Amino acid sequence: MRLTSALLFATLLLPATTLTAQDAELNIKELLDGPQQLIGVGIKCEDCILDNPYYEFHVPFEIASVTEGSVAAGAGVAVGDTLLKVGGSEITSEQGWGLFALRTPGSTMEWLVKRAGKLVTLKLTFPKQGA
Numbered sequence: 001m002r003l004t005s006a007l008l009f010a011t012l013l014l015p016a017t018t019l020t021a022q023d024a025e026l027n028i029k030e031l032l033d034g035p036q037q038l039i040g041v042g043i044k045c046e047d048c049i050l051d052n053p054y055y056e057f058h059v060p061f062e063i064a065s066v067t068e069g070s071v072a073a074g075a076g077v078a079v080g081d082t083l084l085k086v087g088g089s090e091i092t093s094e095q096g097w098g099l100f101a102l103r104t105p106g107s108t109m110e111w112l113v114k115r116a117g118k119l120v121t122l123k124l125t126f127p128k129q130g131a
Contacts (some may be wrong), residue, residue, distance in 0.1 A: 038103050039124070040070020041077060055101055057091050060084050060114075075124040078115060085112035105129045 042065035049056035063081040066072050087110055089096040099109070106128040113120050 038071065038126070040067035040072040041065065043083075055097050057097060057100075060091055063113075071124050071126055075111070075122045077111070077113070077122060077124070081113040081115050081120070083111055083113055084119075086110070088112075 041063050043061045044064045045057060045059070045061035047058035048061065060082050063072075063077055063079055063083070066077050066079060083091050085091060086096050087099040089099055091097070091100065103109070103126055105126055107126050109124045109126070111122045111124060113122060
């Protein structure tokens, strides 16, 4: 799904999921706080393709929400942060998209964000399976 020039809130929390007609009434709180939570952020993006687990970001995006207790919250990600780089790659590059989608249990992902005009490096650590 390509979304252009529109406010987008995307929850980047679940592995690839296909919603069916029977899921139409799925509680959004379940998606945000469900047991398979991975990053724990909602984003505002004006030019993105979001087809979990495939993402394209044509502009850096702003963090719109952070789920309490999530990987993102533990790393210090804050509402209003703008994600610029993942693992040293621009979020707007194919390599950045790929690194963003890579969430291996037990691994660490480095984000460079712009916060209140300053650059801040954050380290997101994904729990090991069964931890």
